Amino acid sequence: MAEVTVILPPGVGLHARPAAMFVKAASEASMPITVGRPGEAPVDAKSILAVMGLGAKAGEEIVLVADGDGAEGTLADLKALLETAEE
Amino acid sequence: MASSLTGVGVSPGVGYGPAVAVIDAVPEPPDLPATGSAEQESEAAAAALEAVATDLEARAVKAGGEAQEVLEAQAMMARDPSLATQIAGKCEAGSTAARATYEALGAYADMLAASGSDYLAGRVADLHDIRARTVARLLGVPEPGIPDLSEPSVLVARDLAPADTALLNKDLVTAFVTAEGGPTSHTSILARNYGIPAVVGCPGATDVEPGTLLLVDGANGTVELNPAEVHVSAALAKDAKRRAALAGSGTGPxxxxxxxxxxxxxxxxxxxxxxxxxxxxxxxxxxxxxxxxxxxxxxxxxxxxxxxxxxxxxxxxxxxxxxxxxxxxxxxxxxxxxxxxxxxxxxxxxxxxxxxxxxxxxxxxxxxxxxxxxxxxxxxxxxxxxxxxxxxxxxxxxxxxxxxxxxxxxxxxxxxxxxxxxxxxxxxxxxxxxxxxxxxxxxxxxxxxxxxxxxxxxxxxxxxxxxxxxxxxxxxxxxxxxxxxxxxxxxxxxxxxxxxxxxxxxxxxxxxxxxxxxxxxxxxxxxQCQAAAEAAREAVSAAAAREAARTYLSEMDALGL
Missing domain, CATH: 3.20.20.60 (Phosphoenolpyruvate-binding domains)
Incomplete structure (x- = not known):
C-alpha cells in the first residue's frame, strides 16, 4: 500500500479541466488507485465523474493511495503530473 | 400538409434539398420491469455506452482544437467505471438498461449541477448529451442532434443550439428552417455568418417529413414543399447570379x-x-x-x-x-x-x-x-x-x-x-x-x-x-x-x-x-439612378414605379437582384 499527499498548485483544481488529465493518467495504471481529502472517504481515481464530484480545488491537500506492483512509482508520476499541470 | 410554409427570412439566398430533421429530444424510458436478466441488461447498457464513447472520440478527432479536448473528456465520462457500477446495481435491482442509464447519469448530472463550479455546471450538458445518445441507442430511436449529412440538405429543427452546430458540416447545409427563433436566435446568427439561407419562426417546420424536397428563400421567408423542377432551377440560377455579384462587391465604401x-x-x-x-x-x-x-x-x-x-x-x-x-x-x-x-x-x-x-x-x-x-x-x-x-x-x-x-x-x-x-x-x-x-x-x-x-x-x-x-x-x-x-x-x-x-x-x-x-x-x-427615380415618380402605382425604375437600372438582372 503506497500513499502520497499532494497540494494542488494554483490554477489546478480537480473541479476543472485538470481532472480529465489526471483521470486519464490514473486509468493507465494497472492497480486500483483512490483519491480523497485527508480523513475523508476516498473515491476511485479512474472515475472522472467521481473525481469531478470530489471537487478538490487549487490549494487543497489530497491523498493518493495505490496498492500493487509499482504503486510507489505510479503515485510519484501522478503527483508530478498534478504539481506541474497548467490550467 | 401544405405545399408551402412561411416564416421570417433572416439570411438571404435560396437553398434547395431534402429535409433533414434535427432530433432535439429523446423520450424518458419508462420505469418498467426489465425483460432480460440483470446481466443482459447491464451488458446492453455497457455496450451502448461504449458505442457512444467511440463515436465521441471519432468526433473529437474530426473536430480538433478545444472541441477535441471537450469531446475526449466526454468520452471518458461515458466509459466511467463508477457509472458502470451504478448502472449494474440498478439492473441488479430489476431496471431496464435504458432506465438504469437514464437514472444513473441523471444522478451524476444533478451532483455536478449542485457543485457551484462553472466548469462542472458546463459538464452537466455533456452528461445529458451522453444520456440522450445512450438511451436512444438502447430504445432504438434516432440519436439527438444533427444526423451525418451525406448530400446537400435543408436542416429542419425546432431550434438549434450552439452544441448542435459546432460540428456541423456547413458545406452540406443548403438552408436552415426552424419552427422557433427570431432574427437574433443562434440559428439566424450562424446562418448569416456562413451566408446560408435561413427561415426562422416558421410554424409547421417540424411536421415536414424528412426527405421532402424543400426550396427555401431566406430573403422573403418562404419554404416550398416539393416544388416544380422548372421553378427550382429558375430560383437557383437567379441566386447563383446574386451570390456571384455579392462576392464581387467587396467591402469598400x-x-x-x-x-x-x-x-x-x-x-x-x-x-x-x-x-x-x-x-x-x-x-x-x-x-x-x-x-x-x-x-x-x-x-x-x-x-x-x-x-x-x-x-x-x-x-x-x-x-x-x-x-x-x-x-x-x-x-x-x-x-x-x-x-x-x-x-x-x-x-x-x-x-x-x-x-x-x-x-x-x-x-x-x-x-x-x-x-x-x-x-x-x-x-x-x-x-x-x-x-x-x-x-x-x-x-x-x-x-x-x-x-x-x-x-x-x-x-x-x-x-x-x-x-x-x-x-x-x-x-x-x-x-x-x-x-x-x-x-x-x-x-x-x-x-x-x-x-x-x-x-x-x-x-x-x-x-x-x-x-x-x-x-x-x-x-x-x-x-x-x-x-x-x-x-x-x-x-x-x-x-x-x-x-x-x-x-x-x-x-x-x-x-x-x-x-x-x-x-x-x-x-x-x-x-441612371436619377433617370430611374424620375420614372418611378411618374408612375401611377407602386408596382408600376418598380417596373419603371428597373428599365433604367439595366444591370439588375445580370446581378440577380
Whole structure:
C-alpha cells in the first residue's frame, strides 16, 4: 500500500479541466488507485465523474493511495503530473 | 400538409434539398420491469455506452482544437467505471438498461449541477448529451442532434443550439428552417455568418417529413414543399447570379459606377449586432435603436448602465460615424419606465420625441451617457430625435443636446409628412436628416404598420412616398444638410438606387443587406439612378414605379437582384 499527499498548485483544481488529465493518467495504471481529502472517504481515481464530484480545488491537500506492483512509482508520476499541470 | 410554409427570412439566398430533421429530444424510458436478466441488461447498457464513447472520440478527432479536448473528456465520462457500477446495481435491482442509464447519469448530472463550479455546471450538458445518445441507442430511436449529412440538405429543427452546430458540416447545409427563433436566435446568427439561407419562426417546420424536397428563400421567408423542377432551377440560377455579384462587391465604401459616394451604414439594436455590421463593411452605424436594450425594464436605466451598452457599440466604430436615435417609445414598443397614458390612437399620440418632452430628465441622462461613451471610444457621435413634426420640436431637441454638452451633429428623423414638406426650414435647426421610411409610409397613407389589411399601402415604392422623399432631399440640399434613409426601403437594392437618384446621401440597413445594395449601386451611374427615380415618380402605382425604375437600372438582372 503506497500513499502520497499532494497540494494542488494554483490554477489546478480537480473541479476543472485538470481532472480529465489526471483521470486519464490514473486509468493507465494497472492497480486500483483512490483519491480523497485527508480523513475523508476516498473515491476511485479512474472515475472522472467521481473525481469531478470530489471537487478538490487549487490549494487543497489530497491523498493518493495505490496498492500493487509499482504503486510507489505510479503515485510519484501522478503527483508530478498534478504539481506541474497548467490550467 | 401544405405545399408551402412561411416564416421570417433572416439570411438571404435560396437553398434547395431534402429535409433533414434535427432530433432535439429523446423520450424518458419508462420505469418498467426489465425483460432480460440483470446481466443482459447491464451488458446492453455497457455496450451502448461504449458505442457512444467511440463515436465521441471519432468526433473529437474530426473536430480538433478545444472541441477535441471537450469531446475526449466526454468520452471518458461515458466509459466511467463508477457509472458502470451504478448502472449494474440498478439492473441488479430489476431496471431496464435504458432506465438504469437514464437514472444513473441523471444522478451524476444533478451532483455536478449542485457543485457551484462553472466548469462542472458546463459538464452537466455533456452528461445529458451522453444520456440522450445512450438511451436512444438502447430504445432504438434516432440519436439527438444533427444526423451525418451525406448530400446537400435543408436542416429542419425546432431550434438549434450552439452544441448542435459546432460540428456541423456547413458545406452540406443548403438552408436552415426552424419552427422557433427570431432574427437574433443562434440559428439566424450562424446562418448569416456562413451566408446560408435561413427561415426562422416558421410554424409547421417540424411536421415536414424528412426527405421532402424543400426550396427555401431566406430573403422573403418562404419554404416550398416539393416544388416544380422548372421553378427550382429558375430560383437557383437567379441566386447563383446574386451570390456571384455579392462576392464581387467587396467591402469598400458605397459609390455609384461613376464614383458618386453614398455611405452604406448599418441599422443595429445593440452590441450583439456590431460584429455583423463590421464584417459587412458598414461605414458606420446609421441607426442605433437605443430603446431595444430597455424594452423589458420597469425602471429607467442608469447612466452607468447606458454608458456600458453605448460604449460597447461605439468601440466597434472608432473614427466612424455612429448615428444614435434617442429613446423611441410608442404604441408598438412601450417602455414601462416612460409616462404613457391611455390613448385612443397611440400611433398618433405621445410617442417618440414627444414622450421625452414630457420626461426631459430621461433624455438628459441618455444624452450624458452618449457623450461619455463617444469620448471614451473615439466614435463620431451623431444624435437624432425620433418623430419630429416641426421646427419647435427640432429646436427643443437641439437645445437639450447643447445643454448636455454634445458637440457633434444633431439631427432629426423625418417620419411625419409635415417634416418632409418643411425640410428646407427644418434644415436650419437640424444638422442632418434621417428618413424613417416605414413610419413615413404609415403616416402618409394613414395605414397602420401593424394592420395586415392595409399592407398594400405600406409599400415604400408608392409614388407619393417617393415624392415626399424627393421633397425632403431637395429641402436638405438647400442647406447642404446630409439626408439619409434608414428604413426597410434602403435595404432593397433596386429602391436604394432610386433613393440615391432622389438625392439621398446615405443608406442605412440591416448588415445582411449591405452587400446587395453595394453591388447594385456600383453597377449604375448617378445619371441612371436619377433617370430611374424620375420614372418611378411618374408612375401611377407602386408596382408600376418598380417596373419603371428597373428599365433604367439595366444591370439588375445580370446581378440577380
Amino acid at each position: 458605397g459609390r455609384t459606377a461613376d464614383g458618386h459616394a453614398v455611405a452604406l451604414l448599418a441599422n443595429i439594436g445593440g452590441p450583439e449586432d456590431v460584429d455583423a455590421a463590421v464584417a459587412a463593411g458598414a461605414e458606420g452605424v446609421g441607426l442605433f435603436r437605443t430603446e431595444l436594450s430597455f424594452l423589458d425594464r420597469a425602471d429607467a436605466p442608469s447612466e452607468t448602465e447606458q454608458v456600458a451598452i453605448y460604449s460597447a457599440v461605439m468601440a466597434g466604430f472608432e473614427g466612424k460615424k455612429v448615428v444614435v436615435r434617442t429613446l423611441d417609445a410608442g404604441a408598438d414598443k412601450p417602455l414601462p419606465f416612460m409616462p404613457f397614458g391611455e390613448e385612443p390612437n397611440p400611433a398618433m399620440g405621445v410617442r417618440g420625441l414627444r414622450i421625452c418632452m414630457q420626461a426631459p430628465e430621461i433624455l438628459a441622462t441618455q444624452l450624458a451617457a452618449l457623450r461619455t461613451s463617444a469620448a471614451s471610444t473615439g466614435a463620431e457621435l451623431w444624435v437624432m430625435a425620433p418623430m419630429v413634426a416641426d421646427m419647435a420640436e427640432a429646436a427643443w431637441f437641439r437645445s437639450q443636446c447643447h445643454r448636455a454638452g454634445l458637440a457633434g451633429p444633431i439631427g432629426v428623423m423625418v417620419e411625419i409628412p409635415a417634416a418632409a414638406l418643411r425640410a428646407k426650414q427644418l434644415g436650419t435647426v437640424a444638422d442632418f436628416f434621417s428618413i424613417g421610411s416605414n413610419d413615413l409610409t404609415q403616416y402618409t397613407f394613414a395605414a397602420d404598420r401593424q394592420v395586415g389589411a392595409v399592407a398594400r399601402l405600406q409599400e415604400a415604392w408608392q409614388p407619393a412616398l417617393l415624392d415626399l422623399i424627393a421633397l425632403t432631399a431637395e429641402g436638405a440640399a438647400a442647406n447642404d444638410t446630409p439626408c439619409g434613409v434608414c428604413g426597410e426601403a434602403a435595404a432593397d437594392p433596386l429602391l436604394a438606387c432610386v433613393l440615391v437618384g432622389l438625392g439621398v446621401t446615405s443608406l442605412s440597413m440591416s448588415p445582411g443587406a449591405i452587400a446587395g445594395v453595394r453591388s447594385a449601386l456600383a453597377a449604375h451611374s448617378l445619371d
